[in-house]
Amino acid sequence: MSAHSLRWRGKPPPGRIDASALRPDLLAGLDEAAISRLPIPCGSSRVEIGDLFVVRRTPAAHGPQLRIDGCERYVDLARGMERGRLSVDGPCGDRVGRDLRGGEITVDGNAGHLAGASMSGGLLYVGGSAGDWLGGPAPGDTRGLRGGEIIVEGSCGERAGLAQRRGLIAVCGSAGRGAGHHLRAGTIVVLGGDLEAPGVGMRRGTIIATSAATRAAPPATFGEDGPIRPVFLRLLWRRLRELGGVVDDALDDAEFLAFSGDRTTGGRGEVLYRSR
């Protein structure tokens, strides 16, 4: 197996870069020259990867790996990736990890809107913050996250987990308004702060706010079920710790106030606010 690195040859170009081909599983087995000749849409034109990046190849012990410099103008970075490991040194633009099926993407910076859009497997780790519609449906799709795990060390924008079907979204900071809008199933965890108007139209699934400072209530179409200490949360905290999330040990024994809803759409979902 091989590890590749793509470093900017000069300044990043001013236009948006369609980075869907920058996938470790697609580049595995190609030498530096072959990768340099691959076309990549950039702005209104098409350039070769070698025009933008200096390509380096080194042996790798564990699966295909790719390390690239970050850029806020990437679009669809690693779209449809199935295996391997992609590391982004810096920010990335919209829809990083779109349709991700397997492997691991680590962004050492902020991610734009629709990070992890329509992904169905693998891990997307964002070291900074993420934009709106985290794990939401990709353009033209009706379903959001349907598998895999998204960890955001910072905060995220509005409507995280829009139309999510399965999988896990964990935000270590706060989440913008409307997380879990039309959630179908799966789990959204907000570890660090606000959770305003969550779960509107949700059918199933779980939305969890672990900050004791969070005092917001879910919409009026939710019913209060009282305090609970569900055992499954212990497994969830353990998993988040394995994934690198900062999870307070006190959460293992924390009590949550449970609300079920949205009753306008069946009421089988739940919103859990930490109460103690």
Added chain:
Amino acid sequence: MKLGTTFIADTFAEAFRMRWSRLVVTAHDEHWRDAAAAEATGYGSSIISCDSEAGIERRLTAAETPDGRPGASLLFFGFSADALGRALSNRTGQCLMTCATTAVYDGLPAAETRAPLGKHLRYFGDGFQKSKVIDGRRFWRVPVMDGEFLVADDVGIEKGIAGGNIILEASTLDTALAAARRAIDALADRAGVITPFPGGVVRSGSKVGSRYAALRASTNEAFCPTLRSRVTTELHPGANVAYEIVINGVDEASVAAAMALAMRAAVGDGVVAIAAGNYGGELGKFHFRLREVLA
């Protein structure tokens, strides 16, 4: 051959291929953990009349369990994957879901053969159950009167060995009981094996078949001291009491090591001999020669 003052008979234990599974059970504290473990492994001594052979493999500290609570790993053995799966589902539903605060996890996540567990038990939730996938594994959350019963969707099943055994022969009852306790204490919390009989010890060692057609097994008269003058006895001349320790394990090495450990712990003054139960070597695929496992 002697081990200390105890004669080791030149014989072998005859053991069989069985399927096994491991459940990891956790609870709020050690009291409910122990209650759950005892209930779930009860009536699990012999496959002759029980749905499975069951025992506590070892107690687990909070740091060793999936949810950070006190736990126990339980081993269950059955003749087939289907039969074992039914036993696991029944025992979990009746003995673990009913026990306060418990949760049940798959102790063989890498096994290819799977048996449904929560997949069946979820229906107790009557439509209020919820599933949750964490780290690629599905769990079921069944609403119960103290909150939720969390149970793994399915559990793994592997091939193991049942019927490893030693027979302790002693001059007095007290000596025999003490030797048996030493052997069982030595095996306590040993990974990979269980001793499924009461206190780990069998007093009614059996042979295959009976003069009564309806019975599949009957007393092993060759080791009954009260029949010494009426049958061809296999008891040591100095023995007046015998106890069998049956050992089921996840593989041959585990059973052999456990047999050796039990023998070394059991020997002592008054323990005149250690033998083993077999059926002439024609029924069981695995033969554990006592002197070889001690070597």
